[in-house]
Amino acid sequence: MNIATDRHTGRQAYARHPLQRAQRIFAMRDAVLGAWEQRVRASVRGADQLLTPILINTLPAFFDNLAEALTPGHPRENAASNSNVPAVHGNERARMTNYGPEQVIQEYQIFRDCFAAVAHEAGITLRSKDWQVINESIDSGIRESIREFTSMHEGFRRSIAAGLSHDMRNPLAVISTSAQLLLRPAEPERVAALAHKITEHSKRLDGMIEELLDSLSYHQGQRLPLALSRFDVLPLVQAVAGQVNLQRPGKCHVQGQSVTGWWCENSLRRALENLLGNALKYGDDGPIGVRVEATHERLFITVHNGGHAIAPEQAERIFDYLRRENDSPAPGWGIGLPFVQNVAESHGGSIAVDSAPETGTSFIFDVPVDCRPFVQPPGAPNSDS
Known part of the structure; x- marks a missing residue:
């Protein structure tokens, strides 16, 4: 994997010729996640009952953030800086599992152990400054995940x-x-x-x-009613991007791979329209990059723009219903991003934001490739047709 072309489409490359050591750290991802899943299933209460897409959750994004933080010259300080990925992890753990705070903390501790073990097996020596970044990442990840985990248990705020x-x-x-x-x-x-x-x-x-x-x-009023069907999401992404390009030729660029799975096509289309509309509003008239990929039975759709970064105090509230900053120059009702979050959560997934002045803003839409087990009520027929 070339670090100069990372997972966020359009992000500025910070190392034209990345060090071999940094490349080897990025290459550890599948091994770390595989070891982590095995250990978590064996030792974390309730984890053995979770399907892989729910168990893996946002860990691929957290690993990539950590690898970036360990890359010389990259502006990311730790895996939690300029990113709400840990908060999204806590959010999804509250919604999709029977975990308590102890299990969330235990998962992060196991992640640290697996990262160290795989690095040792790969012959990568973790220096004292590396351990400082790793420990700061784990500690920050735990704090932000637990804060969101407890907040979710106080009640949902969707409309x-x-x-x-x-x-x-x-x-x-x-x-x-x-x-x-x-x-x-x-x-x-x-x-x-x-x-x-x-x-x-x-x-x-x-x-x-x-x-x-x-x-x-709907009895609980928390999730969208979804009509699931099996389709390739890449043509859908290309079609929504094409609508943008009809009005603004060459504005939106799509990269990635075909991913066929079970989702609600109408809801995904509307979520993508909102994400691209948001990128148009706040992208400072720059290009919009969209990337589609799948890993460990999770679909990741990343929408990136190079506009002004979201201030940290605003990032915490960006998904709040009807929340808009008073000095925002762009029109809108403050509903689009909460709706995107609801679409992701209704599919058993999540939406994360990563924003910094050096890298621009990326929204990461992350759901299971097969959402049927997380959407249909218990006992509902599960047809493969």
């Missing part, structure tokens, strides 16, 4: 109805514009095309209203 209402503006705008154009003299072919647009987006709006009614009647 499904408001999120859906926010997204209804898109098809309504298309319907309104098409209807206005129909009032002008036009060729029959153009009339037919506009009528087709109105019909298509009316159906989409009707589906959103149905989701809204389902959400209002």
Whole structure:
């Protein structure tokens, strides 16, 4: 793996010719995660009952952050700096497991042991300054994970109805514009095309209203109702990016691999529209990079822009419903990112943000490749067709 081209598309390269030692640390990821999973299943109460995508959680991102922090010249101080990945880990542990705080802490301790053991087996000597970074990463990770873990147990703060209402503006705008154009003299072919647009987006709006009614009647009111199907997510990402490029040619660049899994296509499309719309608003007119990849049965979609970094005090509140900073120049209702978070969490996953002046801002959408075990109620049929 070339450190100069890391997992965040578009991020500035800090080492044109990375040291061999740093490359070897990045190459340890699969071995560390494999050893970690084996030890956690054997020693952490309740871990043996978790499927791999839920158990692995955000650990790949945490490992990459740590490897960056151990890379000479990289601006990341430790695995938790400029990133809410540990907080997302605690969030998902609260939602998806029967863990208590003790199990969350134990997982981080095991991660440190596995990282050291794999490094030793690979012949990589961890120096005193390396251990300082590792220990700071683990300590910060524990603090942030436990803080979010306990916060999640105090209650969820989502509003499904408001999120859906926010997204209804898109098809309504298309319907309104098409209807206005129909009032002008036009060729029959153009009339037919506009009528087709109105019909298509009316159906989409009707589906959103149905989701809204389902959400209002949902017993807990915390998760979106999802219609799961099996599809390749890469064409969906490319299609949403293509919509951006129709308005702003060459603005959005997609990289990555085809990943076929079970998700709600409509919800993922709307989440991607929100993430790319957010990147357009706050990207300082720079390019937008999107990367699609899968590892350890988890799908990662990273949306990166090079705009001004999110201030640390704002990053903690960025997913709060209707939260907007008073000095923000971009219009909006403060609903899009909470909706994206709800989509991720409803699929059994999470959304993380990584932002710093040197690297720009990346939103990491992270869900299981097969979401069926984490979405369908117990006893529901699980068809492979």
